Amino acid sequence: MNESEQRNSKIIDGTVLCISLSLLAASAAGALCTGTGGTLFADFFRILTSPGPLITDYFGVGSLPAAFLNAGLCGLAMWAFMALLPGPSHVNTFAGYFLVIAHAFYGLNFLNMWPCFLAPFLYLRIRRLDYNENLHICMFCTCFSPFVSELLFRYTQGAEWTPGAATLTGTGIVLTLLFILVLGFVAPAILPGTRAWHKGYNLYNGGLAFGMLGFFLFNLLYRTVGVSAPAAVAFDNPVYESFGRSYRSFAYAYFLLLFGGCAAAGWFLNGRSFRGLSLLFTDTGFQSNFAGKYGMPLCLINVGIYGALFLLYVSLAERFTSGAGFTGPTFGVIFAALTFTAMGQHPRNVWPIYAGYLLLFLFANAFNVLVGGDVSWTPSTQAYINSVAFATGLCPLVGSYGVVPGIAAGMLCASLAPATSALHGGLMLYNGGFTAGITTLILLPILEHYLPKPRASMNQHIDLRDMMTLNESAKRK
Secondary structure, three states, rough: OHHHHHHHHHHHHHHHHHHHHHHHHHHHHHHHOOOOHHHHHHHHHHHOOOOOOOOOOOHHHHHHHHHHHHHHHHHHHHHHHHHHHOOOOOOOHHHHHHHHHHHOOOOOOOOOOOOOOHHHHHHHHHOOOOOOOOOOHHHHHHHHHHHHHHHHHHHHHHOHOOOOOOOOOOOHHHHHHHHHHHEEEEEEEEHHHHHHHHHHOOHHHHHHHHHHHHHHHHHHHHOOOOOOOOOOOOOOHHHHHHOOOOHHHHHHHHHHHHHHHHHHHHHHHHOOOOOOOHHHHOOOOOOHHHHHOOOOHHHHHHHHHHHHHHHHHHHHHHHHOOOOOHHHHHHHHHHHOOOOOOOOHHHHOOHHHHHHHHHHHHHHHHHHHHHOOOOOOOOHHHHHHHHHHHHHHHHHHHHHHHHHEEEEEEEEHHHHHHHHHOOOOOOOOOHHHHHHHHHHHHHHHHHHOOOOOOOOOOOOOOOOHHHHHHHHHHHHH
């Protein structure tokens, strides 16, 4: 390990620890703001023992401070493995960490994550693979955490299950053990193969791979054997209702402090300058390791700027359209949007995807004026807020092919967003990544047909006529 890799590893570990501690601090602050300190641990226990298919809001099931406590504990657990396993931390692990804490606000908790997280270690041991080098695979497998909660607490009880009950059955435990055994050996095996499908243009490789696996598992465990499909759990939470289901001020305070802190830390570690940031912003994001190419200090600055940009998008969508507001899942996807800020995402190659979502909304309303109908969604509808955070994993398409394909990718991803979760019953948490993967499978062959030579830098101009001429010449040859 050279000096640069060692420095990057230390910054990654330090950032993960600081964010995890900030989540615990936010839990304490949230308890004071909402007056739920006395019920914090009861709320946390309810989160642990409740099924969590998409989209189960942990603010409603438990409380805001309980959800932050859950995220903080999950984050600290990931940090402990990163710090204690021999070897350097890397950008894939950094990405996996963000996905763990993101879903700790809706579907993943400190109980149901452990079987999924630990299952691949058996595979790694048998194959004699390095634990630290493949730690991100263990983190990615936590996307199946809702399956664990379902099998443990609801699946075998049927109509006898009641919300709030934490009853275990022997059959449920056995099914859970069998499930994680299959998961531990199948999930790591299918990850490399799906990369060939999207050729690296979808950063959420696990979303596509695990979406297909979740599709099979859900149909096997539910539709094939005739078990009723799971539904999201909700509780009558007077504290949540009294806040109007919107924790806007708390979100602004927490995330602006977090993003400002990341940007300031990056600026300081980068020699108290933003030197090199403009070069990072020219990167297409295709198969790119920002930490290796530009250093983690610039990646931290990117986290801060990019995070603030996504927060602005959510705030404007929530302000000017009716929708979900700052729910638990909304808090979570703000973290999820940061997943690949050290290996592909930056503001220049994601804004066209945001624009695609907004343009599809305008198109849908204009189309309704012409033919009738009623648009039932807005950019701030929960499914679309969640989807756009993961659609940014298509940023290599924007970087490599330009703004117009990026807008098309956003529109296509938005049109698919409400349909894909039904394929896996909401029991695979990376539904947005799954949708982005399907979008790539549809759009990439078209782009490769008409634009056979993607650009190597975002500053490179794409002339469609020249590209099509090049394509015709290649066909004649």
